Each structure stands twice: as C-alpha cells, then as structure tokens.
Amino acid sequence: MTDNYFLEMIRTLRKQEEVILYGNIVHINEKYTGAVVEFLQKEYQKEILEYPDHNLPAFETEAALWAAQTIYTAAQLLLYRENKETDLEQLLPDYNITRTASAVLSVDLCLRFLPDILVQLKMIDSEDSIIEILERKLIYWHYSGINYTLPLQLLDFNSMFIEHALKSIYINRIITYKKLDLANQDACKDTVAAHLGLFAEQFWKEFNREKYIDGTY
Numbered sequence: 606m607t608d609n610y611f612l613e614m615i616r617t618l619r620k621q622e623e624v625i626l627y628g629n630i631v632h633i634n635e636k637y638t639g640a641v642v643e644f645l646q647k648e649y650q651k652e653i654l655e656y657p658d659h660n661l662p663a664f665e666t667e668a669a670l671w672a673a674q675t676i677y678t679a680a681q682l683l684l685y686r687e688n689k690e691t692d693l694e695q696l697l698p699d700y701n702i703t704r705t706a707s708a709v710l711s712v713d714l715c716l717r718f719l720p721d722i723l724v725q726l727k728m729i730d731s732e733d734s735i736i737e738i739l740e741r742k743l744i745y746w747h748y749s750g751i752n753y754t755l756p757l758q759l760l761d762f763n764s765m766f767i768e769h770a771l772k773s774i775y776i777n778r779i780i781t782y783k784k785l786d787l788a789n790q791d792a793c794k795d796t797v798a799a800h801l802g803l804f805a806e807q808f809w810k811e812f813n814r815e816k817y818i819d820g821t822y
Contacts, residue, residue, distance in 0.1 A: 609637040612644060614680065615673050618718055619648055624680040633674060645669045645714050653710070656774060662706040669711040671700040672746075676715040679722050679739055683729070690734050697738050701745055704764055706771040713749045716742070720753035748775055752782045762792035776800050780809065788812055 611633050614625045649664045678696050702708055719739060726733050743750030747760050748771075766772040776796045779787045788797045789812075797812065798805065805813050 609634075609640055611637050611673070611677055612640045614677050615641055615715065616644060618676065618680075618715065619644075622718070624683075624718075624722070626680065626684055633677065638670060641673055642666050642670055645673060645711075648714055649711060652714070656770070660770060662710060662768075662770070665705075665707040665711040668700070668702065668708040669714055671698075672712040672715040672749075675700075675739075675742065676718055676722070679719065679735070682735055683722065683725055693735055693738055697735070697742075699742060699745070704746070706768045706774075709746065709748050709765070709771055710774070712746050716746055716749035719743060720750060723753065748778065751775075751778045751784055751787060757786060757790065760790075762790065766792060772796060773800075783809060783811070785811055 610625075617623055617625050646664050646666070646669070649669070653661045675697060682693075682696070700712075719742070723736060723739055723743075726736050726739075740755070743753060744755055744759050747755060748765065765775065773796075776793060777800065779793060779797060780800060787793055801808060801812065
C-alpha cells in the first residue's frame with residue numbers, strides 16, 4: 606500500500622465503492638494531492654465518454670480536489686472524532702463557486718459517495734452536528750445528492766440548469782434512481798417526460814401516474 610493515504614482512500618472509493626478508515630484523521634499532505642488530481646482526471650476522462658453531449662466540459666482541478674478532500678475527511682470522521690465541534694467547519698469548508706458543468710461533474714467524481722457516508726453517520730448518531738455541515742454541501746451540489754433526501758425548497762435548479770448538457774445529465778440521473786420528488790419539480794418534469802418519451806409507461810409507471818394525478822398528463 607502506498608504511503609499516500611489520501612490517494613489510497615480515493616482510489617478504493619472510486620474502484621470498489623468502499624472507504625478506508627485509518628483509525629484517526631491522517632492529515633492531507635499537500636505533496637500528495639497532485640497524484641490524487643491526476644487519478645481523478647483520468648477517471649473523469651473515462652466518465653465523460655458516456656455523456657450524450659459532444660461539447661464535453663473540461664475537468665476542473667480545484668473542484669475535484671475539494672470534493673476529494675471533503676469525502677476523505679468526512680469518512681475519517683465517521684469513527685474518529687477528537688476535534689471540537691467548532692473545528693468541523695474548518696475541516697469541512699464549503700465550496701460555493703459557480704456551478705458550471707465542469708465544476709459540477711468534477712465535484713461529483715467523489716461527492717456522489719457522500720450520501721452513503723451520511724446514512725452511516727445517521728445510524729451512529731442522528732443528532733451529530735457534522736450531518737448538517739455535510740448536507741449543506743449536497744444542497745449546493747445537489748447533482749451529487751439526487752439519491753439522497755434533500756429539502757427540495759432549498760435546491761436551486763435555475764443556476765444548475767443554465768447549461769443544457771448538464772440539465773440532460775441531471776435528468777438522466779433522476780430517471781436512473783427513479784426519484785419522483787425531483788422528477789415532479791417544475792424545473793424537471795417536462796424534460797423527464799421528454800427523455801422517457803414513448804417508453805415512460807414501461808420504464809417508469811409511477812411518473813406517468815403522478816403526471817395524470819396532478820392534471821399535466
């Protein structure tokens with residue numbers, strides 16, 4: 606195993622969808638972040654080949670690194686917690702830059718695993734103050750939280766959907782997870798219906814039923 610614990614954790618997360626807990630918070634050494642960025646950029650290049658749009662967004666280094674650091678730290682805090690509550694905000698800073706397709710998709714490389722960590726945190730202690738801190742990140746980067754219960758009234762779809770390519774990818778994930786609450790949002794409903802097309806009844810009967818009930822179908 607490499608002595609780059611940060612890289613080992615992120616690589617295992619991406620390849621096996623498992624986290625490595627080191628028994629304490631192994632601080633991220635800046636000399637190791639370059640290897641993590643290089644790994645994530647390769648992962649990104651593989652993923653974007655599956656996207657339908659030909660104008661593929663570029664990898665955004667800073668966004669991907671922030672998400673990797675967030676998921677790494679959150680995972681270590683699952684079991685190891687010697688820090689004061691006041692230190693948690695510093696350990697897990699927000700990253701509220703403009704949500705371009707590049708930023709959203711680069712963040713998602715790692716932040717998509719945050720819902721699973723949140724579920725584990727709630728099982729350990731549903732009153733843990735770190736939960737609110739981490740959920741706040743998913744509310745802003747809610748493409749990564751589609752398969753997690755978030756307060757819909759706090760989700761900003763307008764800025765998320767400025768780029769058509771990102772909206773299309775977002776809707777595809779809603780359909781993949783069959784998230785009715787999101788699918789029936791005004792910002793999403795018509796596009797979900799368009800993506801499903803003639804196969805809506807076979808693929809997602811519940812969505813058609815919801816449209817029929819609220820009078821839009």
